[in-house]
Amino acid sequence: MSDHQINPNKWIDLYSDYLFNYTITRVNDREIAKDLIQDTFFAGLKSMKNFKGEASERTWLISILKRKIIDYYRKINSKKGKAEVRMTYNSDDQEGDWLEERVEDEAYLNAEETMENSELGDAIYNCMGKLSEKQATVFKMKTILGYETETICNELDITASNLWVILHRARIQMAECLEKKWL
Protein backbone atom coordinates (compact mmCIF):
# COMPACT_ATOMS: atom_id res chain seq x y z
CA MET A 1 0.00 0.00 0.00
CA SER A 2 1.24 3.53 -0.82
CA ASP A 3 2.29 5.88 1.99
CA HIS A 4 0.49 8.95 0.65
CA GLN A 5 -3.03 9.39 -0.63
CA ILE A 6 -4.17 11.82 -3.29
CA ASN A 7 -7.17 14.11 -2.80
CA PRO A 8 -7.54 16.92 -5.37
CA ASN A 9 -10.52 18.42 -3.52
CA LYS A 10 -8.11 19.74 -0.91
CA TRP A 11 -5.33 20.93 -3.21
CA ILE A 12 -6.35 24.59 -3.31
CA ASP A 13 -6.73 24.88 0.46
CA LEU A 14 -3.58 22.99 1.29
CA TYR A 15 -1.10 23.89 -1.41
CA SER A 16 -2.13 26.94 -3.46
CA ASP A 17 -0.34 29.48 -1.25
CA TYR A 18 2.77 27.35 -0.93
CA LEU A 19 2.94 26.77 -4.69
CA PHE A 20 2.22 30.45 -5.34
CA ASN A 21 5.08 31.58 -3.11
CA TYR A 22 7.39 28.97 -4.64
CA THR A 23 6.54 30.22 -8.13
CA ILE A 24 6.61 33.96 -7.52
CA THR A 25 10.14 33.80 -6.08
CA ARG A 26 11.18 32.19 -9.36
CA VAL A 27 9.19 34.11 -11.98
CA ASN A 28 8.67 37.42 -10.16
CA ASP A 29 5.29 38.11 -11.75
CA ARG A 30 1.98 37.65 -9.95
CA GLU A 31 -0.13 36.93 -13.04
CA ILE A 32 2.32 34.43 -14.48
CA ALA A 33 2.66 32.73 -11.10
CA LYS A 34 -1.13 32.35 -10.89
CA ASP A 35 -1.27 30.87 -14.41
CA LEU A 36 1.55 28.45 -13.64
CA ILE A 37 -0.04 27.10 -10.48
CA GLN A 38 -3.36 26.72 -12.25
CA ASP A 39 -1.61 24.79 -15.04
CA THR A 40 0.09 22.68 -12.38
CA PHE A 41 -3.20 21.75 -10.73
CA PHE A 42 -4.74 20.91 -14.11
CA ALA A 43 -1.73 18.79 -15.07
CA GLY A 44 -1.94 17.10 -11.67
CA LEU A 45 -5.56 16.18 -12.32
CA LYS A 46 -4.67 14.73 -15.69
CA SER A 47 -1.81 12.63 -14.37
CA MET A 48 -3.36 11.54 -11.06
CA LYS A 49 -3.10 7.91 -12.09
CA ASN A 50 0.70 8.27 -12.16
CA PHE A 51 0.81 9.24 -8.48
CA LYS A 52 2.42 6.30 -6.74
CA GLY A 53 2.22 7.66 -3.21
CA GLU A 54 5.98 7.37 -2.62
CA ALA A 55 6.28 11.13 -2.15
CA SER A 56 3.79 13.49 -0.51
CA GLU A 57 1.13 15.20 -2.60
CA ARG A 58 2.94 18.51 -2.16
CA THR A 59 6.28 17.13 -3.36
CA TRP A 60 4.54 15.56 -6.33
CA LEU A 61 2.80 18.84 -7.24
CA ILE A 62 6.09 20.74 -6.84
CA SER A 63 7.78 18.37 -9.30
CA ILE A 64 5.03 19.17 -11.84
CA LEU A 65 5.35 22.90 -11.09
CA LYS A 66 9.13 22.81 -11.60
CA ARG A 67 8.59 21.46 -15.10
CA LYS A 68 6.01 24.18 -15.77
CA ILE A 69 8.47 26.87 -14.66
CA ILE A 70 11.21 25.42 -16.87
CA ASP A 71 8.79 25.32 -19.82
CA TYR A 72 7.84 28.94 -19.13
CA TYR A 73 11.50 30.05 -19.23
CA ARG A 74 12.15 28.02 -22.36
CA LYS A 75 9.22 29.74 -24.00
CA ILE A 76 10.22 33.30 -23.08
CA ASN A 77 13.85 32.64 -23.95
CA SER A 78 12.92 31.54 -27.43
CA LYS A 79 10.79 34.70 -27.76
CA LYS A 80 13.64 36.84 -26.38
CA GLY A 81 15.98 35.56 -29.12
CA LYS A 82 13.59 36.92 -31.72
CA ALA A 83 13.00 40.17 -29.87
CA GLU A 84 16.69 40.98 -29.46
CA VAL A 85 17.13 41.34 -33.20
CA ARG A 86 14.62 44.16 -33.23
CA MET A 87 15.95 45.97 -30.15
CA THR A 88 17.47 49.40 -30.72
CA TYR A 89 18.10 52.47 -28.64
CA ASN A 90 15.07 54.63 -28.08
CA SER A 91 16.75 57.81 -29.35
CA ASP A 92 19.69 58.69 -31.57
CA ASP A 93 21.71 60.44 -28.86
CA GLN A 94 22.15 57.19 -26.88
CA GLU A 95 25.38 55.28 -27.48
CA GLY A 96 27.00 52.06 -26.31
CA ASP A 97 26.70 48.32 -26.53
CA TRP A 98 22.94 47.76 -26.32
CA LEU A 99 23.19 44.00 -26.05
CA GLU A 100 25.44 43.99 -22.96
CA GLU A 101 23.45 46.72 -21.30
CA ARG A 102 20.09 45.16 -21.88
CA VAL A 103 21.14 41.61 -21.11
CA GLU A 104 22.29 42.57 -17.62
CA ASP A 105 19.61 41.35 -15.26
CA GLU A 106 19.47 42.35 -11.63
CA ALA A 107 17.81 39.06 -10.78
CA TYR A 108 21.03 37.23 -11.62
CA LEU A 109 23.09 39.59 -9.50
CA ASN A 110 20.92 38.78 -6.47
CA ALA A 111 20.72 35.05 -7.11
CA GLU A 112 22.12 34.08 -3.72
CA GLU A 113 19.72 36.35 -1.89
CA THR A 114 16.80 35.02 -3.93
CA MET A 115 17.78 31.44 -3.13
CA GLU A 116 17.96 32.20 0.59
CA ASN A 117 14.59 33.96 0.46
CA SER A 118 13.00 31.03 -1.28
CA GLU A 119 14.42 28.66 1.39
CA LEU A 120 13.07 30.95 4.09
CA GLY A 121 9.72 31.10 2.30
CA ASP A 122 9.59 27.29 2.29
CA ALA A 123 10.42 27.23 6.02
CA ILE A 124 7.68 29.80 6.77
CA TYR A 125 5.10 27.76 4.86
CA ASN A 126 6.20 24.57 6.61
CA CYS A 127 5.76 26.28 9.97
CA MET A 128 2.39 27.72 8.97
CA GLY A 129 1.37 24.19 8.04
CA LYS A 130 1.76 23.27 11.71
CA LEU A 131 -0.68 25.96 12.90
CA SER A 132 -4.39 25.33 13.24
CA GLU A 133 -6.42 26.35 10.19
CA LYS A 134 -7.79 29.46 11.91
CA GLN A 135 -4.38 30.52 13.23
CA ALA A 136 -2.80 30.08 9.81
CA THR A 137 -5.57 32.08 8.12
CA VAL A 138 -5.38 34.96 10.61
CA PHE A 139 -1.57 35.01 10.56
CA LYS A 140 -1.51 34.98 6.77
CA MET A 141 -4.12 37.74 6.41
CA LYS A 142 -2.51 39.99 9.00
CA THR A 143 1.20 39.35 8.49
CA ILE A 144 1.59 38.44 4.83
CA LEU A 145 -1.33 40.18 3.17
CA GLY A 146 -1.27 43.11 5.62
CA TYR A 147 -5.06 43.36 6.00
CA GLU A 148 -6.60 45.72 8.55
CA THR A 149 -7.81 44.18 11.82
CA GLU A 150 -11.38 45.24 11.05
CA THR A 151 -11.31 43.62 7.61
CA ILE A 152 -10.15 40.30 9.02
CA CYS A 153 -12.74 40.43 11.82
CA ASN A 154 -15.52 41.05 9.32
CA GLU A 155 -14.22 38.42 6.94
CA LEU A 156 -13.87 35.70 9.57
CA ASP A 157 -16.70 36.88 11.82
CA ILE A 158 -14.56 37.18 14.96
CA THR A 159 -14.05 39.97 17.49
CA ALA A 160 -10.88 42.05 17.63
CA SER A 161 -9.87 40.56 20.99
CA ASN A 162 -10.40 37.09 19.56
CA LEU A 163 -8.18 38.00 16.62
CA TRP A 164 -5.35 39.16 18.89
CA VAL A 165 -5.52 35.97 20.96
CA ILE A 166 -5.35 33.81 17.81
CA LEU A 167 -2.55 35.93 16.41
CA HIS A 168 -0.60 35.81 19.68
CA ARG A 169 -0.71 32.00 19.74
CA ALA A 170 0.20 31.82 16.06
CA ARG A 171 3.19 34.15 16.53
CA ILE A 172 4.52 32.13 19.48
CA GLN A 173 4.33 28.92 17.45
CA MET A 174 5.85 30.52 14.37
CA ALA A 175 8.75 31.94 16.38
CA GLU A 176 9.42 28.57 18.01
CA CYS A 177 9.27 26.79 14.68
CA LEU A 178 11.57 29.23 12.90
CA GLU A 179 13.87 29.86 15.86
CA LYS A 180 16.60 27.28 15.27
CA LYS A 181 17.54 28.28 11.77
CA TRP A 182 16.02 31.62 10.93
CA LEU A 183 15.56 33.83 14.02
Add this chain to the structure above:
Amino acid sequence: MKETSMKKNFLFISCEEAFHICDKSQYGESTLWEKIKLNLRYIWCRFTKAYVKKNNQLTNTMKTSNVQCLHKTEREELTKNFNKELKN
Protein backbone atom coordinates in the same frame (compact mmCIF):
# COMPACT_ATOMS: atom_id res chain seq x y z
CA MET B 1 -3.40 54.36 49.78
CA LYS B 2 -6.13 53.71 47.20
CA GLU B 3 -4.83 56.59 45.07
CA THR B 4 -1.27 55.19 45.08
CA SER B 5 -2.57 51.80 44.01
CA MET B 6 -4.54 53.37 41.15
CA LYS B 7 -1.45 55.25 39.97
CA LYS B 8 0.45 51.99 40.05
CA ASN B 9 -2.17 50.26 37.90
CA PHE B 10 -2.13 53.21 35.58
CA LEU B 11 1.58 52.82 34.94
CA PHE B 12 2.28 49.16 35.45
CA ILE B 13 0.85 46.43 33.30
CA SER B 14 0.78 42.64 33.51
CA CYS B 15 2.92 40.38 31.37
CA GLU B 16 -0.15 39.39 29.33
CA GLU B 17 -0.96 43.01 28.63
CA ALA B 18 2.66 43.68 27.69
CA PHE B 19 2.58 40.76 25.23
CA HIS B 20 -0.65 42.06 23.74
CA ILE B 21 0.77 45.55 23.25
CA CYS B 22 3.92 44.03 21.77
CA ASP B 23 1.81 42.04 19.28
CA LYS B 24 -0.11 45.16 18.29
CA SER B 25 3.17 47.09 17.89
CA GLN B 26 4.34 44.57 15.29
CA TYR B 27 1.51 45.79 13.07
CA GLY B 28 1.79 49.47 14.04
CA GLU B 29 -1.45 49.34 15.99
CA SER B 30 -0.32 50.27 19.51
CA THR B 31 -0.80 53.79 20.87
CA LEU B 32 1.99 55.96 22.25
CA TRP B 33 0.71 55.49 25.80
CA GLU B 34 0.68 51.70 25.34
CA LYS B 35 4.25 51.85 24.07
CA ILE B 36 5.32 53.80 27.15
CA LYS B 37 3.72 51.23 29.43
CA LEU B 38 5.35 48.41 27.50
CA ASN B 39 8.76 50.08 27.74
CA LEU B 40 8.36 50.55 31.47
CA ARG B 41 7.71 46.87 31.95
CA TYR B 42 10.47 45.98 29.47
CA ILE B 43 13.04 47.60 31.78
CA TRP B 44 12.56 45.18 34.64
CA CYS B 45 10.64 42.10 33.35
CA ARG B 46 12.81 39.42 31.78
CA PHE B 47 9.76 37.59 30.32
CA THR B 48 8.64 40.74 28.53
CA LYS B 49 12.18 41.35 27.34
CA ALA B 50 12.45 37.83 25.92
CA TYR B 51 9.02 38.05 24.28
CA VAL B 52 9.70 41.44 22.69
CA LYS B 53 13.04 40.21 21.34
CA LYS B 54 11.56 37.08 19.78
CA ASN B 55 8.52 38.90 18.44
CA ASN B 56 10.64 41.59 16.78
CA GLN B 57 12.85 38.91 15.24
CA LEU B 58 9.81 37.16 13.81
CA THR B 59 8.55 40.41 12.28
CA ASN B 60 11.96 41.14 10.73
CA THR B 61 12.25 37.62 9.36
CA MET B 62 8.78 37.81 7.83
CA LYS B 63 9.65 41.15 6.23
CA THR B 64 12.98 40.03 4.78
CA SER B 65 11.51 36.77 3.49
CA ASN B 66 9.23 38.70 1.16
CA VAL B 67 6.91 35.70 1.39
CA GLN B 68 3.68 36.03 -0.58
CA CYS B 69 0.30 34.36 -0.85
CA LEU B 70 -2.89 34.58 -2.88
CA HIS B 71 -5.49 37.24 -2.18
CA LYS B 72 -9.03 36.09 -1.45
CA THR B 73 -10.30 37.02 -4.93
CA GLU B 74 -7.36 35.29 -6.61
CA ARG B 75 -7.97 32.15 -4.60
CA GLU B 76 -11.68 32.24 -5.45
CA GLU B 77 -10.87 32.56 -9.14
CA LEU B 78 -8.45 29.66 -8.95
CA THR B 79 -11.00 27.55 -7.06
CA LYS B 80 -13.67 28.32 -9.65
CA ASN B 81 -11.46 27.31 -12.57
CA PHE B 82 -10.17 24.25 -10.76
CA ASN B 83 -13.65 23.01 -9.85
CA LYS B 84 -14.72 23.45 -13.47
CA GLU B 85 -11.76 21.31 -14.57
CA LEU B 86 -12.45 18.79 -11.84
CA LYS B 87 -15.96 18.20 -13.12
CA ASN B 88 -14.79 17.58 -16.70
